[in-house]
Amino acid sequence: KQEVTQIPAALSVPEGENLVLNCSFTDSAIYNLQWFRQDPGKGLTSLLLIQSSQREQTSGRLNASLDKSSGRSTLYIAASQPGDSATYLCAVSIRGSTLGRLYFGRGTQLTVWP
Amino acid sequence: DAGVTQSPTHLIKTRGQQVTLRCSPKSGHDTVSWYQQALGQGPQFIFQYYEEEERQRGNFPDRFSGHQFPNYSSELNVNALLLGDSALYLCASRFTTSGSREQYFGPGTRLTVT
Numbered sequence: 001k002q003e004v005t006q007i008p009a010a011l012s013v014p015e016g017e018n019l020v021l022n023c024s025f026t027d028s029a030i031y032n033l034q035w036f037r038q039d040p041g042k043g044l045t046s047l048l049l050i051q052s053s054q055r056e057q058t059s060g061r062l063n064a065s066l067d068k069s070s071g072r073s074t075l076y077i078a079a080s081q082p083g084d085s086a087t088y089l090c091a092v093s094i095r096g097s098t099l100g101r102l103y104f105g106r107g108t109q110l111t112v113w114p
Numbered sequence: 115d116a117g118v119t120q121s122p123t124h125l126i127k128t129r130g131q132q133v134t135l136r137c138s139p140k141s142g143h144d145t146v147s148w149y150q151q152a153l154g155q156g157p158q159f160i161f162q163y164y165e166e167e168e169r170q171r172g173n174f175p176d177r178f179s180g181h182q183f184p185n186y187s188s189e190l191n192v193n194a195l196l197l198g199d200s201a202l203y204l205c206a207s208r209f210t211t212s213g214s215r216e217q218y219f220g221p222g223t224r225l226t227v228t
Contacts, residue, residue, distance in 0.1 A: 004156070032215055043118075043204060044157075044219035089156055093215050100208055100215040101147065101170055104156030 002027045002094055006105035013080055013112055021075040021108045023090035028068050031100070035064050035075050036089045038107070044089065048075070052095075080112045116141060118207050118220035126226045127195050135190040135223045139207030146188040147217070148180060149204040157204055163188050164210060192225075200227045 003026040013019055023033070032051050036044040048057045048064040050073070056065040063076040073090060087109045091102040119138045127133050139146050145164045149157035159172035163182035182188045186207075192199055202224050206217040 034216070036219070041202070041222075041224065043120075043221040044206075046216065046218065049216050091156075100145070100217060101159050101162060101172075102149075102157070102206070102217060103159075104149075106154070106156045 002030075002092060002103040004090060004092060004103050004105040006088075006090060006108050008108060009106065010109040011111070013110075015080060015082060015112055015114050017080050017112075018076070018078050019080055019110075021077070021088050021090075021110070023073040023075070023105055025071045025073075025092050025103070027094060028071050029095045030068060031093045031095050033064075033066055033073050033090060033092050034102070035062075035073075036091065038087045038089060040087075047088075077110075080110075082112050082114055084112050085110055118143075118205055118218050120203075120205050120220040120223050122223060123221070124224045124226075126228060128228055129195055129197060131195050132191065132193045133195060133225060135192075135203050135205075135225070136187065137190070137205030137207075137220060138187045139205075140218050143207035143209050143218070144186050145208050145210050146182060146186065147206045147208075148188070148190045149206065150174075151202040151204060151222070153201070160190070195227045197227050200225060 007022045035047045050066045061078040087107040089107045091104045147162040148160040151157040161171040166182045177193045202222045205220045
């Protein structure tokens with residue numbers, strides 16, 4: 001059974017800091033990994049998707065890396081802003097599951113203060 | 115291009131009642147998945163519909179059932195509601211033959227059972 005863990009559970013940083021969120025998964029036979037953002041009480045917004053054959057993806061100030069063999073992914077946020085405050089979730093889709101069921105971690109709650 | 119839409123936004127029900135939640139997938143998408151997210155937890159997979167059939171199911175009791183219509187929209191039904199069913203219910207859609215398997219989530223329905 002695929003287990004996804006995210007560390008830390010919560011993070012509070014001053015504006016402008018560069019930060020790293022961590023995600024680990026137990027079964028390396030993944031198809032892809034997605035990072036999502038969730039604002040309080042809201043749905044999920046997809047930030048980045050990394051295919052199992054890729055090592056990283058970038059979008060603006062966000063960079064996500066994937067090390068499938070060690071079962072780890074990191075989300076790097078550069079020059080953090082108060083508007084980045086949200087919960088960040090990672091989720092994996094496993095091979096053999098042709099319709100893409102996602103396994104989620106519990107998320108990292110990020111607070112960026114001015 | 116409308117994204118994934120869900121209705122209603124909020125719902126309050128009493129224990130033992132039944133509830134129906136609705137989801138319209140993103141334009142062009144044909145696969146719909148439902149997730150339950152309890153407070154402070156990551157989303158948990160309930161089931162997935164494709165071609166009007168349930169294709170995968172997570173570890174949820176038979177009280178949870180669903181349906182997909184010819185226009186790809188979907189309903190989630192929960193019978194005999196329990197206090198523990200209180201959660202944010204998320205719908206996600208994707209296009210089956212999409213190689214990326216990227217999934218798009220709706221804003222969710224907040225269900226409160228009293």
